[in-house]
Amino acid sequence: MSEGFSPERRPRRAAFVIAAGLAGLAALILVDAAGLKQDGGYAGVGPADVPRIVAYGLLGLAVMTVVSGLRGDLPRPPRQAPAPVLWILGGLVAQLALLHVVGFVISGALLFGMTARGFGQRPLWKAVAVGLVLSLVIYGVFDRLLKLNLPGGPLELLIFRG
Amino acid sequence: MKHAILGVAFAAALAVPAFAQDYTIMAPANPGGGWDGTARAMQEVLQAEGIAPSVEVVNVPGAGGTVGLAQFVADSAGDPTKLIVGGYVMVGAILTNASPVTLKDVTPIARLTGDTEAIVVPAASDIQTLEQLVEKMKADPGSVSWAGGSAGGTDHILVGLLAKAAGVDPTKINYVAFSGGGEAMAAILGNQVTAGVSSVGEFAEQVKAGTMRLLAVSSAERLPGIEAPTIKEAGFDVVVENWRMVAAAPGLTPEQVAKISGDIEKLNSSEGWTKMLADKGWTNTYLAGDAFAAQLDADIAATETVLRDIGLVK
Amino acid sequence: MESFSLLMQGLSTALDPVILLYALIGVTLGTAVGVLPGIGPALTVALLLPVTYGLDPAGSLIMFAGIYYGGMYGGSTTSILLNTPGESASIVTAIEGNQMARQGRGGPALATAAIGSFVAGLIATLLLAFLAPQVVKLALTLGPREYFALMVLAFVTVSATFGDSSLRGLTSLFIGLALACVGIDGLTGAARLTYGVPQLMDGIETTTLAVALFAIGEALAVAAIREPPDGMHRVRGSVKMTGEDWRRSWKAWLRGTFIGFPIGSMPAGGADVASFLSYAAERKLTKHPEEFGKGAIEGVAGPEAANNAAAAGTLVPLLTLGLPTTATAAIMLAGFQQFGLQPGPLLFVMNAELVWGLIASLLIANVMLVVLNLPLIGLWIKLLSIPRPWLYGGILLFATLGTIGVNASPVELGMLILFGVMGYGMRLYGYPVAPVVVGLILGPMAEQQLRRALAIAQGDWTTLVSTPVSATLLGISAVFLVVPMLMRLRGRGQVLSQVAGDAD
Numbered sequence: 001m002s003e004g005f006s007p008e009r010r011p012r013r014a015a016f017v018i019a020a021g022l023a024g025l026a027a028l029i030l031v032d033a034a035g036l037k038q039d040g041g042y043a044g045v046g047p048a049d050v051p052r053i054v055a056y057g058l059l060g061l062a063v064m065t066v067v068s069g070l071r072g073d074l075p076r077p078p079r080q081a082p083a084p085v086l087w088i089l090g091g092l093v094a095q096l097a098l099l100h101v102v103g104f105v106i107s108g109a110l111l112f113g114m115t116a117r118g119f120g121q122r123p124l125w126k127a128v129a130v131g132l133v134l135s136l137v138i139y140g141v142f143d144r145l146l147k148l149n150l151p152g153g154p155l156e157l158l159i160f161r162g
Numbered sequence: 163m164k165h166a167i168l169g170v171a172f173a174a175a176l177a178v179p180a181f182a183q184d185y186t187i188m189a190p191a192n193p194g195g196g197w198d199g200t201a202r203a204m205q206e207v208l209q210a211e212g213i214a215p216s217v218e219v220v221n222v223p224g225a226g227g228t229v230g231l232a233q234f235v236a237d238s239a240g241d242p243t244k245l246i247v248g249g250y251v252m253v254g255a256i257l258t259n260a261s262p263v264t265l266k267d268v269t270p271i272a273r274l275t276g277d278t279e280a281i282v283v284p285a286a287s288d289i290q291t292l293e294q295l296v297e298k299m300k301a302d303p304g305s306v307s308w309a310g311g312s313a314g315g316t317d318h319i320l321v322g323l324l325a326k327a328a329g330v331d332p333t334k335i336n337y338v339a340f341s342g343g344g345e346a347m348a349a350i351l352g353n354q355v356t357a358g359v360s361s362v363g364e365f366a367e368q369v370k371a372g373t374m375r376l377l378a379v380s381s382a383e384r385l386p387g388i389e390a391p392t393i394k395e396a397g398f399d400v401v402v403e404n405w406r407m408v409a410a411a412p413g414l415t416p417e418q419v420a421k422i423s424g425d426i427e428k429l430n431s432s433e434g435w436t437k438m439l440a441d442k443g444w445t446n447t448y449l450a451g452d453a454f455a456a457q458l459d460a461d462i463a464a465t466e467t468v469l470r471d472i473g474l475v476k
Numbered sequence: 477m478e479s480f481s482l483l484m485q486g487l488s489t490a491l492d493p494v495i496l497l498y499a500l501i502g503v504t505l506g507t508a509v510g511v512l513p514g515i516g517p518a519l520t521v522a523l524l525l526p527v528t529y530g531l532d533p534a535g536s537l538i539m540f541a542g543i544y545y546g547g548m549y550g551g552s553t554t555s556i557l558l559n560t561p562g563e564s565a566s567i568v569t570a571i572e573g574n575q576m577a578r579q580g581r582g583g584p585a586l587a588t589a590a591i592g593s594f595v596a597g598l599i600a601t602l603l604l605a606f607l608a609p610q611v612v613k614l615a616l617t618l619g620p621r622e623y624f625a626l627m628v629l630a631f632v633t634v635s636a637t638f639g640d641s642s643l644r645g646l647t648s649l650f651i652g653l654a655l656a657c658v659g660i661d662g663l664t665g666a667a668r669l670t671y672g673v674p675q676l677m678d679g680i681e682t683t684t685l686a687v688a689l690f691a692i693g694e695a696l697a698v699a700a701i702r703e704p705p706d707g708m709h710r711v712r713g714s715v716k717m718t719g720e721d722w723r724r725s726w727k728a729w730l731r732g733t734f735i736g737f738p739i740g741s742m743p744a745g746g747a748d749v750a751s752f753l754s755y756a757a758e759r760k761l762t763k764h765p766e767e768f769g770k771g772a773i774e775g776v777a778g779p780e781a782a783n784n785a786a787a788a789g790t791l792v793p794l795l796t797l798g799l800p801t802t803a804t805a806a807i808m809l810a811g812f813q814q815f816g817l818q819p820g821p822l823l824f825v826m827n828a829e830l831v832w833g834l835i836a837s838l839l840i841a842n843v844m845l846v847v848l849n850l851p852l853i854g855l856w857i858k859l860l861s862i863p864r865p866w867l868y869g870g871i872l873l874f875a876t877l878g879t880i881g882v883n884a885s886p887v888e889l890g891m892l893i894l895f896g897v898m899g900y901g902m903r904l905y906g907y908p909v910a911p912v913v914v915g916l917i918l919g920p921m922a923e924q925q926l927r928r929a930l931a932i933a934q935g936d937w938t939t940l941v942s943t944p945v946s947a948t949l950l951g952i953s954a955v956f957l958v959v960p961m962l963m964r965l966r967g968r969g970q971v972l973s974q975v976a977g978d979a980d
Contacts (some may be wrong), residue, residue, distance in 0.1 A: 014905060022647065025654055032669045039664075042304050042336045043930035047661040050923045051668060054653045061647045068643055075906035084699035085900070088872070089893065092692070095876060096889040104880065111876065112869040118699050121865035131869060138877060146509070146523050148881040149186075149220040198522070199810055223883060225660065225677030232674060233885070258665050259677060307932045313665035338931050339663050341924070344799040344806075348743035351797065354619035355932060367798050474665050 015069025019062040026058035087118030103153020104143070108135030183421070184216045187408075188246040190230025192223040200274065200406050201247045203442065207434040213425050226255020226312075232263040238411035242418035245271075249406040251315050253465045257475045258314040265458065268409040269419060272426050273454050275439065276405040276447035277361035279320050279380035280390070284353045285373050292378040292396040295357055296328045303334040309346040309355040313339040314474045316404040317346075317359040319465060320380055322472040327398035332471040350374060361404060362388065363443045405447060407454070423450060479606060482828060486836030495538050496844075499837070502539035503844045506546020513560045513687045515878045517547035517787070518804040521811065534833060540811050541837040544804070545597060545845055548747075548787045552589040552780050553856055557582055558871055560691040564682045565747035565783035567913050568755040570690060572768070572775030579771050582860065583715025586853045588725045588773055589780040591717075594846035595726075596733040596781035600788035601838045603737055604795070611789075612796045615742045620928035621940050623744045625949035627922035630749055632953040633756035634914055644907045652915020655680050662924050663931070675887035684879055685916055688892045689909040691875040693899020695868045700900070715854055725777040728758055732781030739782075740789020743801045744925065747786035748917050754782035788838070795831065 033048035033055070040046035068074065091114030098107040112131025113124055121127045136159070142148040144160055152160075185208065189201035198221060205217040222230035227248055238244035246268060256264050283289045289298065299306040303325070310317030318339065322332045338355060340346035347365075350358035351373055358365075358374075362385065368374040376390040380402040384392055393400045410422050429435055430448045439446050449457060469475040489495070502524075509520045524543045551566040556573035569589065576585040603611070635649050658669045659679025670676040717725070732754045739750040758778040759768050768775060791808070793799040800806035859867070879888055899909050926940075933939035941947040 042934045043927040044935035045927050047664050047666040051657040057650050077904040080700040092893045112873045115872050116865035116869040119865035225674050229674045304934045338928050344801040352616040
């Protein structure tokens with residue numbers, strides 16, 4: 001992601017990407033605002049007006065981001081290791097996808113295990129096993145004891161309702 | 163009756179091991195609101211009276227209850243242990259949000275409680291009666307600012323109905339939506355708005371203390387212990403009740419529905435429930451079966467008309 | 477002095493050993509659940525309310541008070557140690573508090589938060605006891621136009637204090653404002669930027685955004701560093717506050733209290749707004765401006781005092797008018813009704829004994845909280861010596877637990893991931909994350925109050941400056957906005973390059 005060794009005050013590509021993102025967000029808002037009722041009632045300020053102001057603000061900031069990018073004003077991130085990031089995101093996605101299928105305990109154990117793996121803990125199965133114990137305890141305390149409703153799956157049924 | 167219950171229990175024996183069954187009640191709102199309060203009150207009484215051994219409350223907030231409703235229909239079909247709390251606000255929210263899932267997709271069990279709406283003005287206001295307020299609105303609709311709950315909610319619907327009944331264009335009302343009852347009430351107490359609408363219960367203490375003047379209530383008959391005419395008496399044919407109900411999942415067998423209805427009836431006739439309602443200041447408006455189904459249909463039709471008139475539904 | 481003797485009477489009943497035990501249980505439970513990110517005091521009280529059911533009124537009142545204050549307090553611990561604010565009112569605590577923790581000064585940060593909460597809770601509860609009727613009368617004179625002016629002031633002061641680059645701070649703020657547009661417009665019911673997704677109708681949940689930007693973004697950023705600096709969170713020095721810490725904290729506690737209490741008492745105020753304003757005030761008044769953003773203790777002491785004072789302030793409209801002005805207050809109301817108390821203008825007259833019992837309970841819960849938590853600080857700090865794989869695995873598990881427990885929809889979890897990635901990206905390029913959450917909170921408040929004020933005045937913009945309070949607040953905002961610009965103009969003569977410029 002970073003451009004390595006380039007000296008200071010060189011134009012920064014990242015700034016242009018950020019500016020494009022801001023402009024894109026502004027465009028989304030403006031398109032949405034165009035589809036809203038323009039009627040502000042007695043206030044005179046309708047549902048589309050404030051989003052429009054925010055969108056113009058974002059456009060202005062996008063321009064200034066380009067200017068500052070040309071001047072090279074943006075911190076340079078240290079070299080990033082992609083693997084740990086992917087492990088953690090994988091854990092989060094796994095939890096999202098599996099939560100309502102296998103329940104809180106197993107999906108939580110996966111999230112815990114994959115995050116720990118991302119931080120260098122090996123082997124993966126051991127990390128998942130620790131996660132399993134932890135999320136079982138959490139489920140027991142919060143769902144069973146405190147009645148905070150957490151999605152259950154086969155494992156929860158087996159252990160707590162069997 | 164005993165026979166029927168035994169039969170039901172037998173039929174359900176495969177799914178449920180004991181006579182009494184556990185329930186999970188969905189409150190399609192955040193903790194702290196009316197639906198959450200109703201669900202938690204049911205939870206407490208169902209457990210305390212031994213009607214159900216274990217009751218859980220799940221909050222699924224969002225979009226006037228329609229997010230919870232959609233999830234309930236999708237996840238609970240055919241499950242006799244799942245209940246959902248809902249109410250009049252949901253009828254409006256389904257229409258304004260164009261929700262694909264409606265109350266037709268669940269099995270309504272019973273109406274439990276109801277709140278009558280009240281119209282008040284600040285004590286410092288020179289308006290003494292509902293007629294005077296309506297006259298002012300007729301002369302210049304914009305000059306009467308109404309404080310109430312969310313846009314399209316019961317309070318807004320009441321003002322729309324009143325305007326219509328008085329011959330004022332409902333799209334011209336100056337309704338100022340506040341989030342939560344507290345803020346609207348503060349605006350009325352602080353004399354920031356001309357009039358306010360909310361449930362009678364929320365205003366009761368203020369009216370007693372003389373900081374607000376109660377102009378009219380929205381029930382069909384006068385309420386016991388409250389010295390205010392109904393809107394009808396003032397000559398405007400408007401009756402609104404903000405009711406709360408409990409419904410079961412779609413796709414249940416008649417036996418399963420009978421079992422749930424039986425449990426809810428037991429809840430309703432229990433002493434614990436009576437005491438709970440008294441503590442919370444809710445009115446018992448229990449109505450079950452076909453009578454409730456007919457009432458529900460009538461409410462949905464009426465609400466759709468008024469929301470169109472106000473301009474919230476196209 | 478009748479109130480005084482009533483208070484003493486309340487205190488004497490509350491000092492019964494059994495009652496004290498209830499207080500201890502309430503405070504412990506409240507803190508334990510309140511510590512979880514995403515589970516704020518409202519849900520804490522809702523979850524634990526049934527625990528108090530069945531106790532006698534005195535017992536349940538005190539337990540209830542313990543849970544309430546405990547839940548309020550719990551949020552700061554994770555903010556400071558793990559950069560994971562538990563609720564919106566402890567977001568600014570994370571800014572300075574976590575920096576302190578990184579320098580090994582987590583102990584003093586937790587201590588100043590605990591003692592600040594205690595001092596603020598004590599003073600604010602006493603103000604509640606003796607001044608509630610007067611305070612509420614003042615609060616009621618404020619309407620939408622005054623609240624709009626207050627939000628403008630919050631915007632101006634807060635946005636001036638974030639980050640080391642005004643361009644990047646403002647960009648963060650505007651991203652928050654853009655996110656705030658999502659959902660049903662409160663005044664007209666129009667759905668904005670929801671694209672037909674029902675879960676987006678109520679807008680983006682503040683806690684979801686905060687947990688994602690702080691906890692998940694932080695975990696990703698830390699994991700991605702190839703060679704982690706050694707002992708990043710290692711405790712250095714004492715866990716106790718030094719004399720210097722005390723000297724710098726006590727004024728901030730008091731200022732936080734006197735900012736928090738009135739704002740909490742306002743029907744449209746709120747603990748989060750109070751904590752933002754307190755942070756801005758500390759940053760303006762400090763003698764150590766160079767430390768801000770790098771672990772200034774005032775930046776923890778002030779906001780933590782402010783949010784607790786605001787929590788007590790919320791009880792003013794609740795007890796005197798029966799107005800629940802926050803979700804937490806609404807649940808408190810349910811708690812009162814549990815034993816037949818109907819808060820309202822007549823409460824102090826009709827149920828004097830119970831009210832004073834409650835106030836006495838709050839004072840005791842407050843003492844209990846500081847007694848319980850100060851010794852526990854040493855234990856909390858140990859959290860940081862957990863090896864990082866387990867620590868961050870646990871943080872993410874608890875962070876998602878809050879979201880799942882409140883709303884287990886895939887949309888909500890998806891947003892958690894999306895904003896988590898955004899938080900990571902923002903950290904890479906030096907964009908501060910707190911202003912995003914500030915924008916999300918203040919944006920809708922400012923917009924709705926503006927439109928309400930204009931609707932009431934039928935579109936007449938002069939209404940915004942038509943009362944002394946709103947005119948003054950807007951005037952102060954204008955001064956804050958214009959003076960720095962003038963100084964810059966005079967100093968360098970180039971506005972654009974300054975606005976666009978970096979601090980380097």
